[in-house]
Amino acid sequence: MGKQYEKLRLAVTKNSYVFTPLYEPASSTPDGPIHTLTIDRNKRQLKLDAPTDTQASMVRELVVYGILGFCRLQVDDYVIVVTGRTLVGTLFGNDILRATSFQILPLGEDSLEKSYSEDLFEQEQYFIQLLESHLQLNSFYLSYTYNLTNSLQCQNQKADERFLWNKHLSSNLAGMSNDSIEDDQINLFILPVIQGYINITSMIVNNKYVTFALISRRSNERAGTRYFSRGIDENGHVSNYVETEQLLVYDSMDPLSTAISNNNNNNSDATTPNKHLRLSFIQTRGSIPIFWGQIPNTRYVPQLYYEASTKNLEAAKKHFEDQSRIYGPNVLINLTNKTGYEQPLGDLYARTIQEMANPNLRYIHYDFHHECKNLQWHRVQLLIDRLIPDLEMAGYYCFDEESEFSKTQRGVVRTNCIDCLDRTNVVQSMMAKWMMQRWHQDIGIDLTADPTFVSVFNSAWADNADGLSLSYSGTGALKTDYTRGGKRTIKGAMNDLSNSLVRYMKNNYCDGSRQDGIDLFLGKYSRDATQQNRILCHYGQTLRYAPWKIQAIPPALVASTALFFWLLFFSDSTPIESSTLYILLLSFCFAVSVSMWLFIQQNGIEFIDWPRLNPLYPDTLSENSTIDLSYRLYTNWFLDSSENLDQAEQGKKTT
Template sequence: MTKYTLHTKLQLWATETEYIIEPYGSDDLPMIINRRTGEISMTPLDPTVHKLQTAPMQVYGVMGILKLATTDFLVLITNRKSKGNLLGKEIYLATDYKVLPISSQSTISQILANPAEKQLLALVHSHLFSSTFLFSYDWDITRRMQAQVIAHADDATKAPWQAADLRFFWNYHLSLKLMQQTAFDLGQFIMPVVYGSCDMSWTQINGQRFQFTLISRRSRFRAGTRFFTRGIDADGHVGNYNETEQIVVTENNSKTAFVQTRGSIPLFWTEVTNLRYKPDMQVMDKPETLSALKTHLEEQVALYGSQTLVNLVNSKGHEQQVKEGYEEKVGKVAVPSVQYHHFDFHHECRNMRWDRISILIDQIEPELLEKGFFHVTVAGGVQKWQMGVVRTNCMDNLDRTNVVQGAIAKWSLNKQLQELGILSEGEVVDQHSDFMHLFRNVWADHADYISNAYAGSGALKTDFTRTGKRTRLGLLADGSKSLKRYFKNNYFDGPRQDAFDLFTGTWIPRGPSSAFALFYDPRPLFTRSMPYLLSFAVFMMLAGLTLPRSSDYSLMYYFLFWMSLATAAFAYIRAHGVEYVSWPRLKRLDDVIYYDGPGFRSRPGPKHPDYMDAAKHGRLTSTRPYRIEEVEMGSKKRTD
């Protein structure tokens, strides 16, 4: 670990001119934020502060400072819940937050009077309270165990934020202002936070107790929601990238760890939502595809070692083009130490024959044996290194991926427990029902965490993960979750994506008018009026049922008129579904929605006259007012 010890408890004193963040029960210098200039310093605490009539606020961590439209805001963790103790280090879940305006020139009510600031603050709050943020004061939760051991000597002179894995340092953007301070060392205040999950339990097999832990870490690069962050970007980052680490620790502190990764298919592709249950498939054959894919794979090899790519998408139908595109591009880049395997999950496991996942395990077993797992002995020496990982994907990297990762994890766990002497040679965890109940539920909960973050619902197929069997009740539950995903992904995910972009620094506000796009609707009035027209027509038909009639035909023309109007409005909405989806507004996706370059699209896409004219002349900003406002209001570059 580093020479720094993060402050485990702080208290915030607020005055008209300063925020004073004082280490509780310590003589260390406080961090002081000048509320008039925004400057940060560390000076001895003025004794008169403790005589303030207002009691200090209890704080358990500083997430950082976030710039919004009118002022910067201080984001604090004000409550926590212990997730357990790993290797003598406590891991916490943040459960409550405070977002405080730094400027003292305006009251909070005056700040909220600005509709842009009010909306941005709502995005911040929704992101904080709908996410699972983990942290530890004395264990680097951003890095897998093996990476910590490799970098142990270098870490001795670093602050925790300097040693953190930047991919999983979720509050990196918020911490920038603190990290950039050169006059003062704020290392004890800058606490890396992970967006992920952590489950740990003490259990036993054959009378031997051990701790079973499963940790997931979600990448802040290309972060977002299911349909708005598919595929890869030019820097080689993919959507829904997660690292999962399975750790076993014995009572005498011998430990093993096994890591897997998941991430979106590393091509430029998406599914364009349009209110239909199955969106339009779009694979974009861009000139930078090969370089982005090569960058991604080379980074994975550099970080983890050899890569086994497991692709679970369908060979035919809706998913065929993205499957074939992936295979073609992987073959062309030919990165050393990368092996590709396709397993048509739905075909191989049809008719609920999910035991056939063993076919895939048998297929990749030689590579699993070669990669191994990480093992540290009781004496602290490294017995084994994990030499590579399995990178699994399906379309969403959720449901099929969860099932396969759980099966691979169980295969590895047998090897881990045999290495530790808990299982004998040839013995497997399936022979121990009590432990398998724990194992399955931990992996099912892990699946739900990742699925809720990306798709807005729990994972599908978790009946198999929890019980080892596919059931009809599980199918019904999956139907309910699928409907929930449909409504969330089509009608509610725009603001969720805006919150991701704001919090990770993908979009940065520049001034008081910077959130204009959150309010401005660029659609023609006719298009905007259709849902209201449909609703009114349905209302009038229902109202007609209460009207007096002299015969069965007296209201026929009345109903015919309103039925025709409702049908026309519904047909228009269905034909122009892309116009009624809840799209992100801060960082618009026009280049994806209106893409007209080489590649594949399952049905002709919508045409945006201004956008198509811009693309034709090599410009990707249109002359429409909302495009100009977008450029004015925020930067689209990611801050690394």
């Protein structure tokens, strides 16, 4: 990845967008010729160093910090730019930043609205809102000089497209250029971003410079929300796949010696640095690599569906062949329950791995909830002890800048639970802590014995859990009190309860639009070539909403329940003087609340916020799949079918 322009002046005219690099003399100067980029708003074409149109009147101008790419919606084309950023930290002399604000700029003019129907413009506004919501609700990280898509060990390689979150948008923008513009020229303007979490903290420990960093990269290959993206697809891509890299930069020269060295250039023997190390350790997480899913139906734990066929073996082979090619041997840690509704998935996962007979895979099933029941969280260490031979064999990346000594990581531990969030993060943080103790041999000091470093380390992993969980489940992670403080607390348990309830609400009533935003941003939606390449909505050509009676039930439930409790606990403040009327009104509110709740439970599938761009599980269809029945019920619901999920739950699951 080459260096991108850090700051651009965007001049907006009626016919063009003109991006001109800005340089601050006090901080930076161009290394080569400065190019300007012009987007012709009429021809939808990029031009490099185009002549200035002196006749064009300036509509407005603003400063932007990079171009994410180009997006085509129903009516118009748009350019998405970064308008705000904040510094996360400095890594190996490179600034790592988080994008804080964006703008979606239309290429067309407002007058185009007259040429299209009201329905199309209603869809257009809906899709713009989806993009804006996706940009606001997720964390995007960028660097103009460091390749965030690759680990430290792979910095010399080209960008890893698995983690290039604006891959689709940037490819569309590059496709608008003509043959006279070279790729390296257009790449100066296109800003690569990753989605996930980054923490960078520099400190002094035992009079030595230490920088600790945690980088989690979310994959764009099967991205989605908790209930609308589960398992694997036919290409071997799994949901909620994340590569997490723990980095440490260690300088054994103490700060005082460094200052003396910097101020005494004539005395080369003033100080002799012993080590300047760069260390990196990679872990991965990802959904159970078989075809499975959970269809939301307003129940707290939706019915789980899975497919037990040769498709699992074929897809899992693709997944692990790819993982072995990238990382080497994989140790597979499955943290799901060995009893209850999670058991069939664990059993099927184990059989799939056994049938593959891949010598590069080692499978370990550790029932997290059973082993750590009754708050026995220290028992996680038993799993880490079992993994020590594997961790030692996999190793880590290390590079000594003074001696140019290096060693590489030769394997990886892949961890999963059901969501690959809460239990997974606890175990990954414990493995990361073990690796910090192993790094003690290289750097000469035990950082895990320093209170300041321990606080930074624990907070980074807890914040990492929250950041990844927000993107997938809509809330912060559970069990972060243990990650942050080393023990379970009442406050942490209450926070978990709150997050669980919020997850329930968001996963059932908000995640359809969040899934659409992800699909739209990543280009994972269908288009109809017969209708000017327009996006296909699953509802048809116009947005369709649930009948008003269905829409009215949730507010009625909330209103009747609130009124019931108000009458029950604040009867003195009510103007009702008749006790008979008071009891009748109280009974009526209670009856309405119960009726509304029972109706929602019996017809839950009709209250779910379903994705509108893509059908559910479109890549898991076969004649005997248990998922297919729920899929058909799902699609029939959009076609005004009266069938509901209860019928699907009566079907026989194949095992």
